[in-house]
Amino acid sequence: AQKITQTQPGMFVQEKEAVTLDCTYDTSDPSYGLFWYKQPSSGEMIFLIYQGSYDQQNATEGRYSLNFQKARKSANLVISASQLGDSAMYFCAMRVLSGNTPLVFGKGTRLSVIA
Amino acid sequence: DAGVTQSPTHLIKTRGQHVTLRCSPISGHKSVSWYQQVLGQGPQFIFQYYEKEERGRGNFPDRFSARQFPNYSSELNVNALLLGDSALYLCASSLTGEAEAFFGQGTRLTVV
Numbered sequence: 001a002q003k004i005t006q007t008q009p010g011m012f013v014q015e016k017e018a019v020t021l022d023c024t025y026d027t028s029d030p031s032y033g034l035f036w037y038k039q040p041s042s043g044e045m046i047f048l049i050y051q052g053s054y055d056q057q058n059a060t061e062g063r064y065s066l067n068f069q070k071a072r073k074s075a076n077l078v079i080s081a082s083q084l085g086d087s088a089m090y091f092c093a094m095r096v097l098s099g100n101t102p103l104v105f106g107k108g109t110r111l112s113v114i115a
Numbered sequence: 116d117a118g119v120t121q122s123p124t125h126l127i128k129t130r131g132q133h134v135t136l137r138c139s140p141i142s143g144h145k146s147v148s149w150y151q152q153v154l155g156q157g158p159q160f161i162f163q164y165y166e167k168e169e170r171g172r173g174n175f176p177d178r179f180s181a182r183q184f185p186n187y188s189s190e191l192n193v194n195a196l197l198l199g200d201s202a203l204y205l206c207a208s209s210l211t212g213e214a215e216a217f218f219g220q221g222t223r224l225t226v227v
Contacts, residue, residue, distance in 0.1 A: 050215050100163055103148075103207075105159075107156055
């Protein structure tokens with residue numbers, strides 16, 4: 001079974017600063033994908049970034065980057081130059097890539113960006 | 116291009132009633148999954164359909180059922196509603212069951 005752990009219920013960051021949201025995962029399957037989603041108060045889950053277990057480079061998408069440390073089973077999200085609009089819930093998720101397996105989510109981290 | 120659309124956006128039902136939630140995936144996406152998100156938690160997997168066949172079922176009672184239509188849209192049905200079924204129900208679509216999933220805005224169900 002897969003498990004995602006997000007240990008930070010809430011985080012604060014000053015506008016224009018960088019912030020790291022922690023995520024650790026557990027799986028015995030060697031082929032998996034790691035995802036980060038943003039959920040504003042409207043409820044929609046917005047896909048941010050993806051990292052495959054065999055990818056050699058850390059994924060980056062604009063201001064988002066994923067700090068993937070396979071040996072430590074961690075997949076932290078780094079948001080650079082925070083903006084007020086980044087205030088939201090952030091969820092880390094994973095999926096085993098063999099077969100049609102569902103996403104397994106963590107409990108999320110609430111990020112608040114302060115002006 | 117339209118994203119994943121869900122209807123209705125909000126719903127209030129009484130205990131014991133049944134409810135049908137609807138989802139239209141992104142055009143070309145053949146996989147649809149349903150998730151339940153209760154307040155303060157991450158989404159929990161309910162069902163996945165791919166090419167109109169059920170490919171996975173989460174740990175939910177038989178009161179929950181779903182189906183996928185030839186146009187790949189999907190319905191989630193919940194019978195004999197309980198107060199604990201109050202949640203945000205999210206639908207996600209993807210090209211295949213293994214690709215990244217794109218979510219709709221959800222249906223917020225309140226059972227009173």
